[in-house]
Structures are given as structure tokens and as C-alpha cells.
Amino acid sequence: MRDFADRTAQLEQRRAELLERMHSLDAELDSHGDPDWEENAIEHEQDEAMEALGLSAQAEIRMIDAALARISAGEYGACVRCGTEISNERLDLLPATPFCRDCAR
Template identity: 55%
Template sequence: MKSVETRKAELEARKAQLTERMGQIASEFETHESKDWEEMATEREGDEVLEDLGQAARTELRMIEAALERIEEGEYGYCTVCGEQIAEERLDVVPATPFCRNHASGH
């Protein structure tokens, strides 16, 4: 069983990774200079993928920040719906989850 301090360190490390990734995505958008229509179309397809990756990173960052707040409040590891303890195995897979297995499907 991992300690809350270990979970917090893992969440903060993941947060740093995501923040770096978002910076890389932002810089990739700034490097587009193509004037050729074909190249612009290819870049646009790549931009759509980058936008999706950026949105996924933002969503995960929000979840991590909320989990870090729950740690500070002493509520981490407990379902925000029913208050039951979240299974250790679930936290291993989704460390920022605010829901137990029973309530995860509804959200």
C-alpha cells in the first residue's frame, strides 16, 4: 500500500510531465510557416491531433490539481460521492480519481 506522500509525489511528477508536454504542443503550433496548400493541409491535420492531446493534458491536469487539493484537505483516497475508501488497485491505475469503482461509471 502506497503512502499519501508517495501518491502526492507521483501526482506532482505527472503534473510536471503534462505541463512540459503542453509547452511542447504550444511551441509546435508556433513553428508553422508553410505557404504551400498541401503542406498547410498536412499541418492542419497535425494541429487537430495536437489540439486533442492538449485537451487531454488539460483535463488530466485539472484532475491532478483536484487530487492534490484532496490530499491537502485529508480527503484523498475517498470517493467524493459516497465517502467510501477508493480501492488501492484503482488508485494505482487512476491516481487522480475522485470516485470509487461504483460511482466512476456514472461520471
Template identity: 50%
Template sequence: MNTRTTHLSADELAMRKAQLETRLNELQTRLHKIEDHLDDAPEKDWNEAAQAAENNEVLEGLGLAGQREIEAIHAALKRIEDGTYGICVRSGEIIAKERLDLIPWTPFCQAHAG
């Protein structure tokens, strides 16, 4: 079990939290737009229906990716609250600030990423 606490200052944590909350709001807005589009009226003819089905598959894929990112952001916000943000959940090692700059919701250091 990881007992290490964050290496980031209170100001850095506040900045990361604001960054994560902004991204969370963007994703939630995007998902609502996707849901609204998917709920729109059916197409008029077969060609339009086929094109709409293709578009809907793409939108559903984007929606699923957005949901996964939202889950990761919620987990990162919880780690900020717990004082473990910036610590790899697998190894307990520090996650480089440069990595957090690129993927602020990541729970893994470079060595344990994917």
C-alpha cells in the same frame, strides 16, 4: 457532504503526492511543447498546410486532454491537503488502492466512475 478522511498512511500519501507532482510536471512539459509546435511558422504550400492543419487538430486534442488531466491532478493534490484523498467524492466510500494505483487522480470509487 463527505466527512470521511483518508484511509492511507502518511507514507502512502507522500508517495501519491510525489507521483501526482511528477505526472503534473510531465503534462506541463508536453503542453508547452504542443503550444510551441502550434505557434511555429506556417507551411510553404497547400499540401503541407493541409497536413499541418490535420496534425494541429490532433495536437490540440492531446492538449485539451492534458489540460483536463492537469485539472484532475490539481484537485487530487487538494484532496491530499484536505485529508480526503482516496475517498469517493460522490459516495464517501473508500477508493480501492488498486484503483488509485491505476488512476491516482481519480475522485471516484469504481461504482461511481463514469
């Protein structure tokens, strides 16, 4: 069994960064509300972009949580579809990936 202490720390750090980003986005969204309709329209467009970033962060957090659960269960590093060991190179690029290169296609 491989030791994933460094990988766990990496995933937890990324998760903390994403949570901080989400809190910043929430604060920014809460601060909007200009009474001028033109400014409000611009803010609305910006809000949609920020909401998309927040949704992306939520999705990545779910992937990280699943990866941390696989680490705890001793299943991290194995493809959830075929069981093949995921290469270290792939895990370096996509530490939360549940799939080997072939199954990700």
C-alpha cells in the same frame, strides 16, 4: 488517516510531465505555417490532433490539481460521491480519480 506522500509525488511528477508536453505542443504549433497550401492542409490536420492532445493534458492536469487539493484537505482516497474508501489498487491505476469503482460506473 493514510499517508499519501508517495502519491503526492507521483501526481506532481505526472503534472510536470503534462505541462512539459503542453509546452512542446505549443512550440510545435507555433512553428507551423508553410506557405504551400498542400503542406498547410497537412499541418492543419496535425495541428488539430496536437490541439486535442493539449486539451486532454489540460483535463488531466485539472484532475491532478483536484486530487492534490483533496490530499491537502485530508479527503483523498475517499469517493467524493459516496464517501467509501477508494481501494489502493484503483488509486494505483487512476491516482487522480475522485470516485470509487461503484460510483465511477
